Amino acid sequence: TQLLEQSPQFLSIQEGENLTVYCNSSSVFSSLQWYRQEPGEGPVLLVTVVTGGEVKKLKRLTFQFGDARKDSSLHITAAQTGDTGLYLCAGRFSGSARQLTFGSGTQLTVLP
Amino acid sequence: NAGVTQTPKFRVLKTGQSMTLLCAQDMNHEYMYWYRQDPGMGLRLIHYSVGEGTTAKGEVPDGYNVSRLKKQNFLLGLESAAPSQTSVYFCASSYDSLNYGYTFGSGTRLTVV
Numbered sequence: 325t326q327l328l329e330q331s332p333q334f335l336s337i338q339e340g341e342n343l344t345v346y347c348n349s350s351s352v353f354s355s356l357q358w359y360r361q362e363p364g365e366g367p368v369l370l371v372t373v374v375t376g377g378e379v380k381k382l383k384r385l386t387f388q389f390g391d392a393r394k395d396s397s398l399h400i401t402a403a404q405t406g407d408t409g410l411y412l413c414a415g416r417f418s419g420s421a422r423q424l425t426f427g428s429g430t431q432l433t434v435l436p
Numbered sequence: 437n438a439g440v441t442q443t444p445k446f447r448v449l450k451t452g453q454s455m456t457l458l459c460a461q462d463m464n465h466e467y468m469y470w471y472r473q474d475p476g477m478g479l480r481l482i483h484y485s486v487g488e489g490t491t492a493k494g495e496v497p498d499g500y501n502v503s504r505l506k507k508q509n510f511l512l513g514l515e516s517a518a519p520s521q522t523s524v525y526f527c528a529s530s531y532d533s534l535n536y537g538y539t540f541g542s543g544t545r546l547t548v549v
Binding site (some may be wrong): 328333357364365368369412424425426428429 | 440469471476477478479480481484494526528535536537538539541542543
């Protein structure tokens with residue numbers, strides 16, 4: 325079983341602070357996605373990255389895919405209370421492209 | 437568009453009882469998935485389908501069965517519920533198996549007592 329490790333597991337910060345969460349694997353991803361999940365709801369797709377070294381921005385969120393395609397990071401600038409949620413990375417590994425493997429997530433709480 | 441609809445939203449079962457969870461999507465997606473989500477363990481794939489009439493096992497298939505008789509519906513069955521199956525179940529669908537994202541339903545919270 326190929327594993328995705330996310331860190332930190334929990335993160336609590338004040339509104340206006342910056343933060344970075346990480347997603348790592350020992351295997352190469354063919355593609356990687358980030359989702360955000362709010363309580364009582366299913367995950368919602370934020371971004372898909374495919375190319376090593378790729379950087380994508382979504383308003384205050386910046387997603388980076390590692391050059392070797394084994395890791396990814398999500399950086400949030402000037403966090404807002406509305407950013408609170410569970411952030412999940414999910415990767416497709418080379419050789420098992422049909423299956424999306426999820427990490428256990430980073431629970432982010434942004435305090436007012 | 438409704439997207440992915442799961443029913444029921446909540447259910448309590450006694451050990452040994454059976455039930456079926458229904459997932460319906462209106463996006464004409466070929467691929468459908470059933471996941472379970474447990475604290476600290478993320479989402480784990482139970483079964484999936486790559487098209488009408490097809491099903492395949494995921495990471496944790498034991499104790500579950502699925503059927504995809506119509507393209508828009510994917511059913512998850514528990515024949516004899518066990519307390520270890522207490523979880524939140526999510527259905528998802530996608531356009532293809534490559535780089536498109538999944539659209540998830542809002543989940544079914546199942547408690548087996």
